[in-house]
Amino acid sequence: MSILVVGSVAYDGIETPFGKVDRILGGSATFISLTSSYFHQPLKLVGVVGNDFADGDLNRFKDKNIDLEGLQIDNSGKTFFWQGKYHFDLNNRDTLDTQLNVFEHFNPVIPESYQDSRIVCLGNIAPALQSKVLDQVQKPDLVILDTMNFWIEGARNDLAEALKRSDVLIINDSEARELSNEPNLVKAADAIRAMGPDVLIIKKGEHGALLFTDGNIFSAPAYPIIDIFDPTGAGDTFLGGFAGWLARSGDYSNDNFRRAVVYGSAMASFCVEKFGPERLFDLTAKEISERYAEFRSLSAIPVQIDELI
């Protein structure tokens, strides 16, 4: 079982009410692969960085046993850079600067040693590129797709093609409503699953997540976080934990999809405790297990003691 992760590798400048960093490792493939590495190794990463990417940062991936054969180093320009500032309540942010740089012409090439990956994680990139990745891999067990409003609005046909070929779609509630043109999330889920993915996860930020599979809905709670430090990458981290657990267990039952959602939620709850992906470097397996257990007790409904009948 191996995991292929395709997405952006970037530098981010982040300001939150609690502090500011000018330049920190970022990008969807970064968060996904670092997170998955806690569950399953090696991870196979495909992305592109520029001539300014630090050797020290390459080593941070290698230390986590992340295979960088598919990471292109494009010396013609700089690494994708994003800068943003979060508002007081952390639910909204302003993008202050976006420099696509070498990412603008990113053309994912899947090395031969990656092509038999069993789980393919397609981070939030142009849907046409997501399909291009799928053209290059042999038949994986599971294709997990992320996308965003930008592609739903601007590349709907490409997205429809990518959706037909994916097994799991992970989006947030506003994206689900926009993609389906349906305000009710249960109806939206039916409509989206008819577009291709058997499994749909709708992330609701501070309200948890919903998992839709055949005839089954799971409502996962959000971890009650007192001090959210920086929300950057939480969604990608969710995807990484979800995929990592499935790769580790190799079990695609409804119950195990539920576990995967909880591991994803648990990892995201750690991610937001520090700037960028910093928290994803020093986690322990014990911490992850304990947080899973906290999710269980948070949402446990006791049995009925009197059935009223």
Added chain:
Amino acid sequence: MSILVVGSVAYDGIETPFGKVDRILGGSATFISLTSSYFHQPLKLVGVVGNDFADGDLNRFKDKNIDLEGLQIDNSGKTFFWQGKYHFDLNNRDTLDTQLNVFEHFNPVIPESYQDSRIVCLGNIAPALQSKVLDQVQKPDLVILDTMNFWIEGARNDLAEALKRSDVLIINDSEARELSNEPNLVKAADAIRAMGPDVLIIKKGEHGALLFTDGNIFSAPAYPIIDIFDPTGAGDTFLGGFAGWLARSGDYSNDNFRRAVVYGSAMASFCVEKFGPERLFDLTAKEISERYAEFRSLSAIPVQIDELI
């Protein structure tokens, strides 16, 4: 064990995307008492209606074994009337008309036969009146308080007094943030519980509810409703189910508060299936038990099968 319910008894005019009624039974005490009656009888109701209140509607309460000794009939005017129209997504509504009528000078008088009630439900009325009710009852086991932005903004001192004397506060997330002046709900809960109520429930509409007790947080899912017909009274119905279960069981443990939140959520999920309180007249105990079970399976997190350590 008896339940005292104080609040409004009203007629509502409701328009939703699915239909329109010009005049239907409404008011917080109506929804709370009808709901509680499924769990525990008799209910003791205190409220006021005007000279236009139909005998047939009085009988609908009596049929549910709701004690109306405390229902004042004020022949000097008409019954409280509210008219509203819900938007397409049902999350927002416009108030089209509010005629307080006899409710404007409502002065709750608690009959002697009500004064030893063990659970006191204070529906959303002026906090000064809520305190006035508490002046008239002997020491109840539990005082459950509802309030709204209007009182948080306009009667903060009175509300502080009522809060000091209550055991459970049930409000929504925006009200919790406004009352505590704190965007983070976990911190908001700490601040609000310091104002008096040991138990705080934060309702989050389509996102479920949070229960805060000493050192314990419970996240209850929302029932995934495909066809919400009319949201009117859902919050009061939640309170009625919550209080009803606690009265029936007489158990104030953390686990049992969780059950009460689930019964409240289950009853609210029924309420929205029809106009006004109509669905609360034809429920069966079996339906309620089955919905409780659905809530359990909706949020059940399987045990870890591999603790990663």
